[in-house]
Amino acid sequence: MTASVETTPRAGVEIRLENLQRRYGAVTALNDLSLTLAAGELVALLGPSGCGKTTALRLLAGLEEADGGRVVIGGQDVTGLPANKRDVGMVFQSYSLFPHMVAWENVAFGLQMRKVGPADRKKRAIEMLDLVGLAGFADRYAVQLSGGQQQRVALARALAIRPKVLLLDEPLSALDAKVRSRLRDEIRRVQLEVGITTLFVTHDQEEALAIADRVGVMNAGHIEQLGPPTLVYTRPATPFVAEFVGLTNRLPGTVKRGVVEVRGTELPLVQADAADGPAIALVRPEAVSIASDGDLAAGPLVGTVIAVAFLGATSRVTVDLGDITVLAQMPTSAAAASPAGTRVRLTLRTDPVLIAREETAAVEH
Amino acid sequence: MMGGRRLSLDWIGAVPFLGYVALFLFLPTAIIVAGAFASEGGPTLVNFANLSRPYIVSAVINSVILSAVTAVGGAVLGAILTYAIATGNPRGTFRRMVTSACGVLAQFGGVILAFAFIAAIGPASAVYVYFSQHHLDYYASGVWLYDLRGLELVYLYFQIPLMVLIFLPAVDGIKPQWREATESLGGGTWTYWRYVAGPLLAPAFLGSTLLLFANSLSAYATAAALINQGGPILPLQISNAITSEVGLHEPGFAKAQAVVLIVIVAIVSVLYAVLQRRTARWLQ
Amino acid sequence: MSRSRRAKLRAFRIVTLVLLGAFFLGPIWAMFEFSTRGVGENSPRTLDAWKAIATYPDLVAGIVASLELAVITSIGILVVLVPTMVWVRLRLPRLRRAIESISLLPLTIPAIVLVVGFSPMYQWMGINLSDNILTLSLAYAILVLPYAYRALDAGLAAIDVKTLSEAARSLGAGWFTVMWRVIVPNISSALLNAGLLSVALVLGEYTIANNLLYPNLQVEIVSVARTNAGVSIAVAVASLLFAFVLLVALSFVGGQRGGRQRTRERLVQTFARDFSGGTR
Numbered sequence: 001m002t003a004s005v006e007t008t009p010r011a012g013v014e015i016r017l018e019n020l021q022r023r024y025g026a027v028t029a030l031n032d033l034s035l036t037l038a039a040g041e042l043v044a045l046l047g048p049s050g051c052g053k054t055t056a057l058r059l060l061a062g063l064e065e066a067d068g069g070r071v072v073i074g075g076q077d078v079t080g081l082p083a084n085k086r087d088v089g090m091v092f093q094s095y096s097l098f099p100h101m102v103a104w105e106n107v108a109f110g111l112q113m114r115k116v117g118p119a120d121r122k123k124r125a126i127e128m129l130d131l132v133g134l135a136g137f138a139d140r141y142a143v144q145l146s147g148g149q150q151q152r153v154a155l156a157r158a159l160a161i162r163p164k165v166l167l168l169d170e171p172l173s174a175l176d177a178k179v180r181s182r183l184r185d186e187i188r189r190v191q192l193e194v195g196i197t198t199l200f201v202t203h204d205q206e207e208a209l210a211i212a213d214r215v216g217v218m219n220a221g222h223i224e225q226l227g228p229p230t231l232v233y234t235r236p237a238t239p240f241v242a243e244f245v246g247l248t249n250r251l252p253g254t255v256k257r258g259v260v261e262v263r264g265t266e267l268p269l270v271q272a273d274a275a276d277g278p279a280i281a282l283v284r285p286e287a288v289s290i291a292s293d294g295d296l297a298a299g300p301l302v303g304t305v306i307a308v309a310f311l312g313a314t315s316r317v318t319v320d321l322g323d324i325t326v327l328a329q330m331p332t333s334a335a336a337a338s339p340a341g342t343r344v345r346l347t348l349r350t351d352p353v354l355i356a357r358e359e360t361a362a363v364e365h
Numbered sequence: 366m367m368g369g370r371r372l373s374l375d376w377i378g379a380v381p382f383l384g385y386v387a388l389f390l391f392l393p394t395a396i397i398v399a400g401a402f403a404s405e406g407g408p409t410l411v412n413f414a415n416l417s418r419p420y421i422v423s424a425v426i427n428s429v430i431l432s433a434v435t436a437v438g439g440a441v442l443g444a445i446l447t448y449a450i451a452t453g454n455p456r457g458t459f460r461r462m463v464t465s466a467c468g469v470l471a472q473f474g475g476v477i478l479a480f481a482f483i484a485a486i487g488p489a490s491a492v493y494v495y496f497s498q499h500h501l502d503y504y505a506s507g508v509w510l511y512d513l514r515g516l517e518l519v520y521l522y523f524q525i526p527l528m529v530l531i532f533l534p535a536v537d538g539i540k541p542q543w544r545e546a547t548e549s550l551g552g553g554t555w556t557y558w559r560y561v562a563g564p565l566l567a568p569a570f571l572g573s574t575l576l577l578f579a580n581s582l583s584a585y586a587t588a589a590a591l592i593n594q595g596g597p598i599l600p601l602q603i604s605n606a607i608t609s610e611v612g613l614h615e616p617g618f619a620k621a622q623a624v625v626l627i628v629i630v631a632i633v634s635v636l637y638a639v640l641q642r643r644t645a646r647w648l649q
Numbered sequence: 650m651s652r653s654r655r656a657k658l659r660a661f662r663i664v665t666l667v668l669l670g671a672f673f674l675g676p677i678w679a680m681f682e683f684s685t686r687g688v689g690e691n692s693p694r695t696l697d698a699w700k701a702i703a704t705y706p707d708l709v710a711g712i713v714a715s716l717e718l719a720v721i722t723s724i725g726i727l728v729v730l731v732p733t734m735v736w737v738r739l740r741l742p743r744l745r746r747a748i749e750s751i752s753l754l755p756l757t758i759p760a761i762v763l764v765v766g767f768s769p770m771y772q773w774m775g776i777n778l779s780d781n782i783l784t785l786s787l788a789y790a791i792l793v794l795p796y797a798y799r800a801l802d803a804g805l806a807a808i809d810v811k812t813l814s815e816a817a818r819s820l821g822a823g824w825f826t827v828m829w830r831v832i833v834p835n836i837s838s839a840l841l842n843a844g845l846l847s848v849a850l851v852l853g854e855y856t857i858a859n860n861l862l863y864p865n866l867q868v869e870i871v872s873v874a875r876t877n878a879g880v881s882i883a884v885a886v887a888s889l890l891f892a893f894v895l896l897v898a899l900s901f902v903g904g905q906r907g908g909r910q911r912t913r914e915r916l917v918q919t920f921a922r923d924f925s926g927g928t929r
Contacts, residue, residue, distance in 0.1 A: 062583060063545050065652060083548035084556075090549040096542040099647045100564050109560070141647045154546075352544030379744060382729055389791050394758070400769075423658040442669070449665040452658055463666075469896050470673060476867045477885045479678075484882055506898050522676070525669070543921035548854025560913070579920035581760030591869055607768050607860050610811050615768070617851040618761070630757060633902035 011038040012197035013074030013164050014030040015060070020069035020333040022055050022221075022284050029055040031068070033219035042191055042198040044208035047218035053201045058216075059169050060199060062086045072163050084113075089196075090167045091157030094174035096154055097142040103129060103153045104138040108192060110161035122177065128156035131190060133298065148179040166198040172207060184211055205245050209233060214287075218240045234284075236272070242282040247316075249283045249326050250356070260355055263300035263321075268352045273328060279355040285316060285329035287349040292338045294345065319344060366485065400620035411620035421602060428582055428599040431513055435520040436578035441575075442521065443528020444536075450529065451536040474523045475586035482519045482591070486510060513515060513597055516588055524577050532577060535569030538600035542623075568644040572637055581635045582626070590633065599626055661866075665802035677889070682873065684883040693831040699887075705877075708884060712870030714782045715733060715852055721786040723847035726797045729790070734801055735832055738810045741826035754793050760856040763791065771861050780861045789857070793850050847897050852888055855890020 006241040015037040022030040029255050030052045037043050043052040058064040060071055062083035070079045078086050089110075104125040111121035131134050132152040142150055151171050160168060168187065172180045188211050191198050202208050210213045217240070218227040227236040236242035253262035255274050260267050262281045296302055303321035315335035316330045326346060338344050401412050416422070445573060450460050486492050488508055496503060507626060509515055547557045585600035596602040604617035687695045702708060708859050737744050741792075755763070774784060810832065817831045833840065855867035865874070866888060874881035 008512060022387075025505065042540045048641035061549055063548065083545070084553050085553075088549055090546065090602075092542045094542075095540050095544045098543060098546070098561055098565075109547075109552075112560075113556060149648075157546075157550070167549075375736075375740040378746070379733055379741060382733035382748070384788070385729055386794075389767075389787055390751070390754065390794075393763055393770060393905050396766040396769060445665055446669055449662040453662065459666075466673070469893070472849075472853075473889075475853055476870055477680075477853070477889055478881050479871070480885045481676035483878075484683035485676040489683075489878070490679060491682060520672070525891065526673075541787070583757070583761065585761040586859075589859065600759070603761050603765060604860050607765060608862065618766045619768075623762040627760060627763055630759065634757060648751070 004026040012195055013101060015041050015074070015165055015197055015199070016072040017056065017060060018072065019068040020056065020059055020071070021067040022052075022059060022064065023067055028221050030059070030066075033222055035216060035223060035226070037197050040195045040197055041213045042188070042200060042211065044202060044212035045223075046148055046202055046205055046208040046215055049195045049203060051218040052221040053203075053218045054169060057169055057199055057201045061088050061167050062167065068135055074086055081104055086165075087161070087163050088165045088167055089156045089161060089163035089253075090169065091158050091171045092149065093170045094147065094150070096151050097145075097157075099142050102139050103134065103145065106142075106153055107160045109156065115159060119354075124160060128155070128160045131193070132156045132157070132186065140325060141164070143288065146182070147175050148183050151175065151183060152186065157361060159190070159196070163196070166194075166196045168198065168200040170202055171200075173202070173204065173342045180207070183184070187211065215243060217243075219244075222307065235352075236282075236354060237270075239282060239354055242354050247285050247327060247329075249285065251281045251283055251319075251324070251326070253279055253281045253355075255355060257277045260353065262348060265301070265348045265350070267348060267350055270352045270354045274355055281352045282356060283348060285327040287353075288326060288328035288353055289347045289349070290317060290319065290328050290334075290338055290344040291347065292342050292344050295344045296345055299345070301348075303346070305340050305342045305344055307340055308335055308338075319346060321346075394626075397620045397623050400617050401624045403617055408615075412615070412617035413624075415615070415618055416625065418619055420596070421622065424596055424599045424602045427552070428598050429629070431516055431520070431598060432578045432581040434517050435524050435581045436574050438517070439521050439524025439528050439577050439581075440532075440570060440574040443525045443573075446525060447529050447536050449533045451533065451539075455537075464529070467529045470532055471523055472502040473585065476590040478519060478522055479587050479590035482510065513593055515591055516598070518586055519591060520581050520584065524581060526581060528573055528577060532569060532573045535566055535573075537566060553624055555575060557599075568640050572640045575596075575633050575640070577638045579630050582629060680886045681891070682884050684879055686815060691808060695910075698877070698883040701877065701880045702884055702887075704754070705869075705873055705880065707864065708869045708873050708880070711864050711866045711883070714864070715854075715866035717783060718786050718789060719847040719848040721783060722789040722851050723844040725851060726790045726793055726847055727801075727843060730797055730801060730843075731833070731836075731838050731840070734798075734805060735814075736826065738805065739814060743870060744829075749802070753795045756795045756800070760792060761860070763788070764857050764860045767857065767861060782865065785858060785861070785863055785865070786851075789851050789854060789863075792857070793847040794852065796850065797847045800843035800846060801836065801839050804836035804842070807839075808835045845895050845898060849892050852892060863912055 009256060017033060019037045020030050020033040031231050033052065033056055034041070035056070038065055038344075045056060047053045059066050062071075062078070062081060062085075066079065070077055070341065072078070072186065073086065082102060084363070088307065104122060107125035107128050108116075108121040111124060116124070126135060128140055129138055131194065132155055132163075134152050134156070137145060137153075139323055140312075142153075154171070171187070172183055175183065184207055187200075197210065198209070200211060209232070210358055212229060214227060216223045216234045218224065218233060219240050225232055226240045227237075229236075232241060233246055236245060242248050251262045253260045253267075255261075255269070255276050255278075258269060258272060258274075259274070260274075260279060260281050262283070267281060267283075269309050278348075290305075303319045303326075306320045306325070307318040309316040309318075313332060315332045317330065317338065319326050319328060327348065402408055402410070404411055416425075446463070450463050453459050474615075484490055486503075487510055488504060493504065504510075543561050543565075544557055547561050552560070583600070584603065588598055588601055589604065592601065596605050603619055603622045603626070606615070606622060673761065682697050685694045685696060687697070688694055733748065736746055771784070771788075771821050774780070778784075813831050814827045819825045822830065852866060854865065855871075858865040859871075866884075870881045870884050870888075873884070
């Protein structure tokens with residue numbers, strides 16, 4: 001491998017995971033998982049713990065062996081290769097910096113493995129630290145850095161070896177909220193600058209939606225939906241996705257001739273072939289609007305505001321309809337007109353909705 | 366004024382303890398140090414000059430060799446056992462059993478340990494009888510069990526568990542992510558041990574070895590029960606000097622030897638402290 | 650971790666455990682074997698050696714002396730140490746570091762060194778005060794001091810001594826009541842811990858007794874071995890069993906509160922930092 005030290009951006013390579021299988025005893029961690037990452041793309045795998053997302057990442061890294069399927073990086077089948085031959089850069093959840101090396105030595109470690117000379121590797125290490133904004137911290141040990149700084153050094157270390165793939169295994173989850181969102185944007189900036197194909201694994205939907213080109217929502221060892229963040233959010237393909245990504249109202253209704261009737265409103269269906277009968281319609285809070293004027297006589301969609309949660313530009317209003325409560329999200333200015341106690345009438349936007357048949361347990365975020 | 370009075374009253378509470386340790390910890394220490402430099406005629410260095418007697422010199426050398434051998438042997442074998450424990454389930458029964466056993470065995474020593482080895486592999490043991498009947502007389506050139514070589518073997522019995530107890534926390538501190546990070550950066554098993562785990566564990570390993578060295582250096586009872594004649598190591602010589610006729614005529618002699626032992630232990634402690642300080646910069 | 654590495658690791662762990670297990674269990678098993686041997690070859694197992702223990706009056710006297718020493722030493726060290734440690738926490742926090750350093754000091758002074766200093770003191774005591782073997786408990790208390798200190802320190806760290814005693818004082822309790830009715834019940838498992846450790850250490854002590862020429866249990870075991878190895882090994886096994894029972898008891902202490910795991914960790918820790926030869 002040549003050891004050029006400049007940080008020229010370069011196009012990433014395509015990565016394909018094909019029909020990956022992985023079992024731990026009786027537990028199936030990955031069930032026929034296939035995923036293609038386009039060159040330079042950042043894909044986030046999102047799902048609850050135990051959904052298989054970390055297993056997928058570790059199979060791609062070569063830290064675990066698949067029971068079946070292939071891993072192809074840049075056209076080369078690497079399924080049988082051990083981790084140290086795969087040319088992947090990895091950032092772990094936390095504590096992955098070598099504690100007996102200062103920051104630049106950590107970054108230079110992978111270059112040392114690639115037989116880069118001492119002068120070159122220090123130079124490149126400093127450049128990489130500069131890239132993540134830590135040039136001034138080159139001589140600090142991990143214990144002298146904050147959690148966020150440690151993760152940036154880990155990012156620089158992973159990228160220093162010019163890997164073909166960058167793998168991020170919940171890199172932000174050990175950090176506190178403020179640092180998390182800053183570092184998230186920082187990771188995205190660096191990833192775009194370097195142009196490296198990246199797989200990002202997280203259980204935090206906000207993180208995944210904010211950073212990724214495409215989001216893959218995983219459940220029980222397979223990908224339920226893969227698509228751009230906006231699509232995953234606005235057009236969830238399955239009830240699981242609808243409930244895992246964002247907040248969702250579960251409104252009882254009845255399916256009849258291709259539409260679902262919810263409290264007097266007919267909503268088109270995403271699942272066009274749904275059989276007739278009772279069902280739960282999954283309605284986003286954004287698709288619910290409220291009016292505090294006009295006809296407020298008793299009706300299926302008339303109720304009382306019981307809480308208003310101020311979220312910044314938007315507010316979330318909880319409305320008690322007697323038998324159920326419904327969440328509605330709207331600009332804060334609109335919510336100001338209906339403080340708690342106000343009688344309001346709800347309107348459901350006639351976007352296509354998903355329906356769930358059985359009472360699935362609410363998904364924890 | 367009131368504060369001052371209160372304070373002096375408060376100090377009375379610590380008097381029984383301080384009085385006791387003054388009498389039974391500081392007084393004996395003072396007796397040793399003062400006595401080492403004293404003779405009937407007043408201050409002297411003659412007790413230290415007497416240390417140049419060949420049997421004392423050889424006892425010191427033997428003690429250092431014995432301690433070094435059992436420290437290194439105990440450290441290496443203990444480290445292997447530690448690794449076997451640390452790579453297992455951290456909450457498993459195996460680990461709990463072994464660490465509990467080590468807690469007991471590290472303290473198991475002295476007379477009973479010596480007898481256990483005599484019963485196990487001594488000249489009257491079932492093992493020896495069996496081996497000698499099968500033409501494997503391991504005492505053909507003398508019963509080395511009652512010798513320095515015997516001590517080397519027997520001391521391992523408490524050195525290995527002690528190593529496990531003091532080295533395990535360091536090995537537990539090694540995060541699996543470091544190995545995975547090494548692999549993803551292109552390093553193999555050798556690289557991992559050479560550049561990551563090795564340098565990380567080396568200070569703890571050396572420090573533990575020093576503690577084992579001091580431990581072995583101070584041990585007396587096991588050697589006294591195993592070795593009937595002579596005093597090949599310093600603790601036995603000290604004992605001889607206290608209890609024998611000759612020793613009673615030279616009350617300063619045992620004290621000078623005791624000072625030597627204290628000095629060696631002190632040197633080891635200083636080395637240990639230096640080692641601790643070196644690792645402190647990258648540990649919390 | 651790859652599967653082949655996992656399999657290799659497993660094999661390595663099994664081999665290590667088996668080999669070291671044999672090394673550690675072999676000698677203990679051999680003592681049982683030795684103490685139940687009959688006279689002559691191929692004779693059946695017998696408990697003669699065990700039965701003969703009582704026929705050695707010096708040995709019996711040594712056993713009794715060691716047991717008495719164990720009881721006196723463990724009670725003595727608690728009586729001195731507990732009030733001091735509580736008092737220091739309440740009134741003399743500045744002294745805490747000093748008390749701790751002093752208490753742990755015996756760990757770094759080998760027993761064979763201490764005995765050199767004790768020797769003239771015991772000669773003087775023997776002439777002017779008493780030459781009873783039980784005076785050894787004064788020296789033994791120094792030996793067990795670090796262990797007792799650590800056990801008690803762990804117990805006191807788990808309760809808020811200051812608040813508890815202030816609460817009791819505000820309700821009208823005197824200092825004695827505070828100690829006896831408030832502090833002691835709250836650190837009962839630490840007291841038991843410290844006491845049992847002291848007992849185990851004293852029963853195994855040889856260095857000081859032998860060099861001060863007091864015939865305690867271990868000294869008698871060695872002396873009986875010269876005439877009847879079977880009997881002395883039988884006593885050795887018995888004392889080992891007794892110590893083992895104590896240590897098992899120790900790992901159950903505090904089982905109801907705080908959990909056994911923590912107690913065991915503490916026990917292990919208490920032993921772990923010893924590098925002065927202890928009773929060896």
